[in-house]
Amino acid sequence: MLSYRHSFHAGNHADVLKHIVLMLIIESLKQKEKGFYYLDTHAGVGQYRLLSQEAEKTGEFEEGIGRLWGKTDLPEEVARYIAIIKKLNYGGKELRYYAGSPLIAATMLRPQDRALLTELHPTDYPLLRNNFKEFENVTTKRDNGFQQLKATLPPKERRGLVLIDPPYELKEDYDLVVSAIEEGYKRFATGTYAIWYPVVLRQQVKRMIKGLEETGIRKILQIELAVRPDSAQRGMTASGMIVINPPWTLEAQMKKILPDLTRTLVPEGTGSWSVKWITPE
Numbered sequence: 001m002l003s004y005r006h007s008f009h010a011g012n013h014a015d016v017l018k019h020i021v022l023m024l025i026i027e028s029l030k031q032k033e034k035g036f037y038y039l040d041t042h043a044g045v046g047q048y049r050l051l052s053q054e055a056e057k058t059g060e061f062e063e064g065i066g067r068l069w070g071k072t073d074l075p076e077e078v079a080r081y082i083a084i085i086k087k088l089n090y091g092g093k094e095l096r097y098y099a100g101s102p103l104i105a106a107t108m109l110r111p112q113d114r115a116l117l118t119e120l121h122p123t124d125y126p127l128l129r130n131n132f133k134e135f136e137n138v139t140t141k142r143d144n145g146f147q148q149l150k151a152t153l154p155p156k157e158r159r160g161l162v163l164i165d166p167p168y169e170l171k172e173d174y175d176l177v178v179s180a181i182e183e184g185y186k187r188f189a190t191g192t193y194a195i196w197y198p199v200v201l202r203q204q205v206k207r208m209i210k211g212l213e214e215t216g217i218r219k220i221l222q223i224e225l226a227v228r229p230d231s232a233q234r235g236m237t238a239s240g241m242i243v244i245n246p247p248w249t250l251e252a253q254m255k256k257i258l259p260d261l262t263r264t265l266v267p268e269g270t271g272s273w274s275v276k277w278i279t280p281e
């Protein structure tokens with residue numbers, strides 16, 4: 001049933017947006033000395049070879065990270081994200097490797113922080129485990145990511161970030177996100193939750209947002225970057241991040257970055273962006 005493999009999509013425009021938001025949230029958690037917990041419910045394998053058959057087949061990274069690579073006039077926040085990917089490429093000029101969310105997080109963790117990465121795919125999980133075996137404060141588990149909010153929250157640190165990044169190949173994922181958030185929030189209302197979503201059919205996103213509104217949870221920020229207007233045709237036209245309890249700086253940072261990021265990622269001029277509150281404070 002699990003046919004989605006992130007290796008076909010690694011480094012695309014959706015990953016770029018997701019991973020910049022992820023980096024900014026972790027930077028903000030690190031403003032305090034006290035350790036935090038990072039839960040990545042749908043981890044993927046953590047690291048991708050862009051010159052692999054899968055990545056080259058779709059070429060999606062060329063219209064994502066590929067459009068930022070080598071640029072010297074990026075907003076400072078975007079430049080910091082590129083610096084993380086540069087390091088993974090041994091500082092070289094050629095873009096060969098891309099970091100998944102677990103690796104971006106793991107490279108930013110301090111000794112007092114810890115991460116749990118879960119992945120269900122029978123082929124991807126062993127790769128994930130292998131990629132993180134040297135990281136002392138990172139644990140991997142082959143398990144259902146949605147269940148980890150109930151199982152592992154609240155964290156002993158009482159501070160943390162949960163990234164929920166399902167493939168949405170099953171329509172149920174939209175509802176599972178909402179119920180996982182309800183479970184997590186009941187246990188850990190002060191945590192930050194970041195939900196990635198694709199815009200394939202706008203109606204599905206609207207339904208998920210309605211479900212989130214109905215939970216009564218406050219402080220939900222929605223960040224979106226579209227490469228094309230909504231369409232009834234197949235394919236992803238946009239992607240977004242819904243952040244519950246975002247760091248207070250995130251809204252302004254994204255409003256500052258997104259005009260430039262959208263222009264760079266979508267030179268064709270069909271792109272657009274938005275940052276808005278689903279429910280404010």
Ligand code: SAM
Pocket residue numbers: 002004005006015018040041042043044045046099100101102118119120121124143144145146165166167
């Ligand atoms: N978060 C990753 C990143 O940013 O690099 C990408 C994750 S990818 C979009 C989604 C992953 O979820 C796939 O690797 C898929 O195998 C996995 N998956 C699907 N259903 C799952 C579930 N119920 N629990 C955990 N992992 C699941």
